[in-house]
Amino acid sequence: MSEPLRLGIAGLGTVGTGVVKIVRQKANLLAARAGRPVVITAVSARTRDKDRGVRIGDYAWEDDPVKLAARDDVDVFVELMGGSDGPAKAATEAAIAAGKDVVTANKAMLAHHGQALAEAAEAAGRVIRFEAAVAGGIPVIKALTEGLAGNEIVRVMGVMNGTCNYILTRMQSAGLSYETVFEEASVLGYLEADPELDVGGIDAGHKLSLLSAIAFGAQVNFEGVELEGIGQITIEDIRAAADMGFRIKLLGVAQMGARGLEQRMSPCLVPADSPLGQLEGGTNMVVIEGDHVGQIVLRGAGAGEGPTASAVLGDVMDIARGIRPATFGRPAVELEPAKAAKGATPAPYYLRMTLQDKPGALAKIATVLGEAGVSIDRMRQYGHEDASAPVLIVTHKTQRRALDEALVAMGRLDVLVGAPVALRIETA
Amino acid sequence: MSEPLRLGIAGLGTVGTGVVKIVRQKANLLAARAGRPVVITAVSARTRDKDRGVRIGDYAWEDDPVKLAARDDVDVFVELMGGSDGPAKAATEAAIAAGKDVVTANKAMLAHHGQALAEAAEAAGRVIRFEAAVAGGIPVIKALTEGLAGNEIVRVMGVMNGTCNYILTRMQSAGLSYETVFEEASVLGYLEADPELDVGGIDAGHKLSLLSAIAFGAQVNFEGVELEGIGQITIEDIRAAADMGFRIKLLGVAQMGARGLEQRMSPCLVPADSPLGQLEGGTNMVVIEGDHVGQIVLRGAGAGEGPTASAVLGDVMDIARGIRPATFGRPAVELEPAKAAKGATPAPYYLRMTLQDKPGALAKIATVLGEAGVSIDRMRQYGHEDASAPVLIVTHKTQRRALDEALVAMGRLDVLVGAPVALRIETA
Numbered sequence: 001m002s003e004p005l006r007l008g009i010a011g012l013g014t015v016g017t018g019v020v021k022i023v024r025q026k027a028n029l030l031a032a033r034a035g036r037p038v039v040i041t042a043v044s045a046r047t048r049d050k051d052r053g054v055r056i057g058d059y060a061w062e063d064d065p066v067k068l069a070a071r072d073d074v075d076v077f078v079e080l081m082g083g084s085d086g087p088a089k090a091a092t093e094a095a096i097a098a099g100k101d102v103v104t105a106n107k108a109m110l111a112h113h114g115q116a117l118a119e120a121a122e123a124a125g126r127v128i129r130f131e132a133a134v135a136g137g138i139p140v141i142k143a144l145t146e147g148l149a150g151n152e153i154v155r156v157m158g159v160m161n162g163t164c165n166y167i168l169t170r171m172q173s174a175g176l177s178y179e180t181v182f183e184e185a186s187v188l189g190y191l192e193a194d195p196e197l198d199v200g201g202i203d204a205g206h207k208l209s210l211l212s213a214i215a216f217g218a219q220v221n222f223e224g225v226e227l228e229g230i231g232q233i234t235i236e237d238i239r240a241a242a243d244m245g246f247r248i249k250l251l252g253v254a255q256m257g258a259r260g261l262e263q264r265m266s267p268c269l270v271p272a273d274s275p276l277g278q279l280e281g282g283t284n285m286v287v288i289e290g291d292h293v294g295q296i297v298l299r300g301a302g303a304g305e306g307p308t309a310s311a312v313l314g315d316v317m318d319i320a321r322g323i324r325p326a327t328f329g330r331p332a333v334e335l336e337p338a339k340a341a342k343g344a345t346p347a348p349y350y351l352r353m354t355l356q357d358k359p360g361a362l363a364k365i366a367t368v369l370g371e372a373g374v375s376i377d378r379m380r381q382y383g384h385e386d387a388s389a390p391v392l393i394v395t396h397k398t399q400r401r402a403l404d405e406a407l408v409a410m411g412r413l414d415v416l417v418g419a420p421v422a423l424r425i426e427t428a
Numbered sequence: 429m430s431e432p433l434r435l436g437i438a439g440l441g442t443v444g445t446g447v448v449k450i451v452r453q454k455a456n457l458l459a460a461r462a463g464r465p466v467v468i469t470a471v472s473a474r475t476r477d478k479d480r481g482v483r484i485g486d487y488a489w490e491d492d493p494v495k496l497a498a499r500d501d502v503d504v505f506v507e508l509m510g511g512s513d514g515p516a517k518a519a520t521e522a523a524i525a526a527g528k529d530v531v532t533a534n535k536a537m538l539a540h541h542g543q544a545l546a547e548a549a550e551a552a553g554r555v556i557r558f559e560a561a562v563a564g565g566i567p568v569i570k571a572l573t574e575g576l577a578g579n580e581i582v583r584v585m586g587v588m589n590g591t592c593n594y595i596l597t598r599m600q601s602a603g604l605s606y607e608t609v610f611e612e613a614s615v616l617g618y619l620e621a622d623p624e625l626d627v628g629g630i631d632a633g634h635k636l637s638l639l640s641a642i643a644f645g646a647q648v649n650f651e652g653v654e655l656e657g658i659g660q661i662t663i664e665d666i667r668a669a670a671d672m673g674f675r676i677k678l679l680g681v682a683q684m685g686a687r688g689l690e691q692r693m694s695p696c697l698v699p700a701d702s703p704l705g706q707l708e709g710g711t712n713m714v715v716i717e718g719d720h721v722g723q724i725v726l727r728g729a730g731a732g733e734g735p736t737a738s739a740v741l742g743d744v745m746d747i748a749r750g751i752r753p754a755t756f757g758r759p760a761v762e763l764e765p766a767k768a769a770k771g772a773t774p775a776p777y778y779l780r781m782t783l784q785d786k787p788g789a790l791a792k793i794a795t796v797l798g799e800a801g802v803s804i805d806r807m808r809q810y811g812h813e814d815a816s817a818p819v820l821i822v823t824h825k826t827q828r829r830a831l832d833e834a835l836v837a838m839g840r841l842d843v844l845v846g847a848p849v850a851l852r853i854e855t856a
Binding site: 018022026029030032033034035131137138139142143146147148149150151152217273275278290291292293294295296297298299300301304306307309310311312313314316317318321322323324325326329330331334 | 446450454457458460461462463559565566567570571574575576577578579580645703706718719720721722723724725726727728729732734735737738739740741742744745746749750751752753754757758759762
């Protein structure tokens with residue numbers, strides 16, 4: 001049996017602790033599968049003395065993750081600290097400079113610095129692997145990079161923030177308001193310290209930008225992701241969507257077209273009977289469409305100690321077995337800068353608005369839509385008791401640009417109460 | 429850029445032709461991803477002159493696949509002929525003897541000879557890859573072997589024969605009999621030349637035995653698969669199952685327990701609202717349960733030119749990139765012989781029978797079940813006009829052995845019309 005593969009782990013939160021547990025408990029299984037032992041030699045975390053339910057006294061300790069990353073007895077630097085910059089980035093750079101491979105769960109770091117880090121690693125003949133950064137335990141990076149390598153990728157879609165999907169499905173099943181369920185999620189500890197990372201779509205947008213890079217051979221372009229959070233979704237939207245056979249999901253979509261790379265992370269309506277529509281709670285799902293393979297759907301837990309540690313171990317085991325694909329599926333220096341094509345693909349839209357209850361209000365809205373070239377598929381005006389009337393409109397396929405024009409024009413009409421909500425309808 | 433990877437393809441049916449098309453049309457994409465060109469140097473098939481919609485005149489021709497496999501200008505032997513023995517096996521052995529890597533879609537060959545072939549290949553330092561042999565375009569072999577390598581696998585389940593799933597879902601949606609839909613499938617060309625391979629569960633059983641080997645570190649043991657086809661399923665079964673919130677699927681299940689390796693390929697009831705229950709038509713689905721990752725669900729096209737060729741190309745691209753895991757995830761000589769534990773895990777069962785319409789018949793059936801230790805959860809007797817009464821019973825969890833005892837005892841009672849049907853209820 002060959003030399004052991006030696007890990008240095010920086011970050012001993014939920015995921016780091018999970019990785020330590022698996023390496024300790026599964027030593028024989030991992031060695032049998034890898035053909036060599038996988039061992040931990042050194043660890044680093046913010047606090048040394050803390051009950052983590054796992055023994056770390058056997059490993060060398062470093063206060064400074066940068067020092068850990070450069071240790072002679074470390075082959076693979078496992079970065080589980082998080083944060084797009086700061087110690088995570090410094091230590092990852094130090095690991096590459098010292099000739100180590102890197103396994104990370106850090107989507108923010110890669111969304112912002114993935115291109116530079118991948119170039120540096122590849123110049124040094126090392127790999128950066130990040131299965132745990134996208135969709136938790138689902139081996140989607142591997143499927144896209146390796147399993148589907150014979151396909152031109154047509155589209156990648158995904159529900160990749162379990163907290164948002166929990167909030168949206170819980171609103172629907174319990175009939176509760178966004179605010180109430182947001183509060184519940186907060187109490188349950190489901191939300192990031194900065195909740196905008198979740199409900200603003202930022203975390204899921206990071207993930208989408210990494211999938212796009214692999215799928216389309218483009219440099220990671222997080223700034224090119226159209227981001228829209230779920231904070232404006234009301235229980236009325238969820239009910240109206242359900243009435244029409246849809247569910248509302250925070251959905252990421254990436255596709256390459258003649259005008260460039262389109263990346264959207266926004267609340268969308270999807271058919272209730274589609275795999276995406278049927279996804280409940282904190283589960284993640286990624287849908288990959290390839291020109292030969294057709295549609296592949298991958299589903300599993302998107303977060304948590306076990307699933308995320310499983311993904312980290314998958315990458316570690318690959319390195320132990322000599323499986324070393326380029327970070328984004330082809331050499332980083334060959335990735336094309338991605339031209340962002342915002343709102344390029346037309347789609348039907350769901351519009352919700354409240355109109356002042358005065359004669360001709362609805363006619364004015366319809367006229368404005370027509371003048372912008374947006375045609376109406378269905379319209380509903382709900383019964384109401386006060387002086388304002390809730391109206392729902394489903395449009396035929398339209399360019400987002402045309403719709404935005406219409407929304408601006410509506411604002412000038414003086415018939416709206418509050419701002420209208422426009423949600424894309426994404427069909428499979 | 430490195431040396432090209434040279435393929436010799438044996439078998440130019442649907443899948444072989446699909447592979448040739450991709451290699452020709454996607455030369456640049458494949459080279460960019462692999463870091464080296466992927467080319468075809470030689471081909472072999474039963475008939476040389478035949479319009480395949482793709483040009484093969486550029487490649488050397490061999491009448492004999494064994495000669496193709498040993499050619500000096502071939503690095504990877506791509507076996508797409510099929511058949512468990514005969515030319516496919518002879519050529520695969522010749523390829524290994526000549527120091528070639530092998531990519532195959534041949535589940536029958538690997539189910540019967542996988543252990544010997546893997547040992548030979550590994551002794552020669554070569555790999556055998558077979559993503560296309562299981563669940564078409566879904567990269568499930570890769571997910572199980574590599575992505576989930578940090579997990580102890582708890583259970584693998586799958587709907588892996590699209591023809592059977594087409595028949596069962598079409599019966600349900602159109603309210604047609606098994607015989608009618610079987611005939612339809614035959615006319616549509618969905619059935620193998622020997623339809624028992626499909627509807628008898630043999631093809632899907634081959635696939636399950638390959639997944640088991642990887643999941644549980646065991647030698648392939650196709651003989652240990654409990655096989656039961658779908659030929660006995662009636663439209664009444666499908667309706668009754670639906671009434672109770674279930675769907676009937678030809679479901680493969682593999683799990684390792686204290687008594688050994690349990691592998692079943694049989695029609696089962698699954699919850700209608702589960703991912704497996706919602707699977708329609710010819711689509712395949714594999715569910716993998718790992719101790720850390722939880723449940724991962726993979727779904728996609730299980731057959732057809734594009735999806736199967738995509739899987740072949742995934743393996744080819746891995747070899748081009750130097751990704752060379754052991755055939756069954758660990759060295760073949762270390763795989764344990766699998767002790768078959770048939771019917772080890774208890775489950776609830778669905779029973780359908782027809783009773784003679786005479787006093788006490790149902791009581792006698794209930795007594796026999798009770799004496800065998802099988803307790804009844806639900807029972808329905810349907811209205812009837814002739815002298816025989818259809819009866820449905822759902823049992824509580826029971827050992828299959830106890831149920832079989834009860835079925836034998838019922839046969840002696842002289843109250844049954846025809847043989848009862850017993851289907852396992854598999855819950856997630």
